[in-house]
Amino acid sequence: MPAALSRTARRRLLQVSAALLVLAGLLVWWLVPFGAKAPSGHITFSTGVPTGVYQRYGELLQQTLARDLPDVSITLRNSEGSQQNLARLASGEADFTVATADAVAQYQRDRRPGFERLRGCARLYDDYVQLVVPKGSPVETVSDLRGLRVGVGQPGSGVRLIADRVLAAAGLTPDVDVVPVSAGIDTMPGLMERRRLDAFFWSGGLPTQGVQSLSERLPVRLVPLDDALVQSLHDVGESTRHYRSATIPGDAYSLAQSGNPVDTLAVANILVTTDAADPDLVEGLTRTVIASRDRIGSQVHPAQLVDLRTAIYTDPLPLHEGARRYYRSVKP
16 A cells, blocks of 8 residues: 555656646746747846836836846946937947837937837836926916926936927927926926925826825925817827827825826837847847736836737837737737
8 A cells, every 4th residue: 555655646746747847848938939049148228317217117127137038137227218218229328218109209200310220119108297386386277387497307308308398389488488497307306395496397107206205295286288288289290199188197196186186198108129139139028028017017006007908009119020029929
């Protein structure tokens, strides 16, 4: 009897070992699809300002990629935002980045150096335009900003692009009718606390830590941007068609909104690379971006909105071949 039990135990052990081998093989297949070599080398990822969503998303993605693509080393570089990120890609200073669709379209429209080499990997999440003022401010619409000191973002940021366009759509000349202050989300809250800013624009995922922290230290509120303003933006031309009417949920910044939703406009973020990027690397990175949605989203809320069904739509950029390969591999 003991011998029979021993044979049974050995048989079960072999079965378990075989199952584990199959499971390990499936895991390897999932991370490195059949026919693709494991990517290796070094890449630079251009992110954003230290307290913005781009930077935090980049940090968490870096950690996840270290597990999924262990032979790829990644360096993160802070930036002022979308416009600088695209310039870095085109010049070879960065290999991957995140940029808003409107900034990409403007880069293409201006035929900036390397515009034809830009490629999309995935549509990520939307940025929401946030116009922040002190709670007691008389500003109720964008037009009320006339003559005030307004934070409009740094020259290389996506915020600057949107702020200038929103001001113009409201009938204000950015450099004439307001006092523009070139600052990012890392410094604008402090300037408002010290009463050196009357208002500031920010475009980012919800919630953005810089705005959240400010609302906990200073009574502030968000100024609505209505549908008529979005329509005025659309009338400008091709590069503004990427804006859409949206609503900031009432719980995005509970202290700044008192639970009330706020009308605004939104624009999609795109994971961008160039046609020079290795297809195997792009495929692996795109796979990780989609697979890590919940893990990263538990710490960066906007990442929860990354969706396989919409990620493939990287307009105005064509898909990189490596990303296309990934989407084909998971197509039902």
